[in-house]
Amino acid sequence: MEGVSPMRLNLLGFLCPIPVHETRRVLEKCEVGQVIEVICDDPETLHDLPALCDRIGANLVSVKENAGEITFLISA
Numbered sequence: 001m002e003g004v005s006p007m008r009l010n011l012l013g014f015l016c017p018i019p020v021h022e023t024r025r026v027l028e029k030c031e032v033g034q035v036i037e038v039i040c041d042d043p044e045t046l047h048d049l050p051a052l053c054d055r056i057g058a059n060l061v062s063v064k065e066n067a068g069e070i071t072f073l074i075s076a
Helices: 018-029 045-057
Strands: 007-010 034-042 059-066 069-076
Touching: 007 018, 018 034, 018 045, 018 069, 034 045, 045 059, 045 069
Parallel strands: 007 034
Antiparallel strands: 034 069, 059 069
16 A cells, blocks of 8 residues: 555535544544544544544544645544
């Protein structure tokens, strides 16, 4: 998988609970170790997506915030 770009999930403009539901839906279809990039602008996702990862056993690789956009890298 090295060198492969992560699948991008653009959830800009969507408010809770849509980012959590869509991220969960995509992660359920991923193979173990596959990485997805989730882009949001709902500040609630800073709490909700790490909590989702804990619940479903996904690995939150990184969280970056830039000009109101929050980018999560999550490994299934």
